[in-house]
Amino acid sequence: MISVDGQDFYSISELTREFDVSTRTLRFYESEGLLRPVRQGRQRLFRAGDRTRLKLILRGKRLGFSLSEIRDLFELFKAPEGERRQIEALLLAIEERKNALAQKRRDLEETMSDLEDAEATIRARLKEIGGGS
Numbered sequence: 001m002i003s004v005d006g007q008d009f010y011s012i013s014e015l016t017r018e019f020d021v022s023t024r025t026l027r028f029y030e031s032e033g034l035l036r037p038v039r040q041g042r043q044r045l046f047r048a049g050d051r052t053r054l055k056l057i058l059r060g061k062r063l064g065f066s067l068s069e070i071r072d073l074f075e076l077f078k079a080p081e082g083e084r085r086q087i088e089a090l091l092l093a094i095e096e097r098k099n100a101l102a103q104k105r106r107d108l109e110e111t112m113s114d115l116e117d118a119e120a121t122i123r124a125r126l127k128e129i130g131g132g133s
Contacts, residue, residue: 009045
């Protein structure tokens with residue numbers, strides 16, 4: 001951690017190590033307006049809030065949210081209703097994501113079943129013509 005004028009900041013290398021992301025990733029999130037580091041010359045200094053936002057971005061990505069959806073959630077926090085509106089939007093987004101994943105699961109299970117049926121048919125035919133296993 002770096003202290004400047006009594007404030008604590010994280011360097012880009014500290015965040016890349018802590019969150020196992022590249023400097024390019026942090027710069028990209030900055031260019032997308034998701035992180036807003038302070039510049040001291042050519043050095044980027046990240047506040048505790050940027051660290052928290054990075055943590056939330058990475059969690060959102062892991063849950064399957066797009067950067068656009070994550071940005072929208074961050075913007076909701078700035079709205080007059082603030083946290084309540086953000087939480088309600090997050091719950092809705094989570095529900096939608098869960099529904100989409102459940103549909104993908106059903107699609108995968110159906111595909112696996114189709115493949116198993118096809119495999120059984122092919123194996124039976126192979127056995128009929130004397131092809132072995």
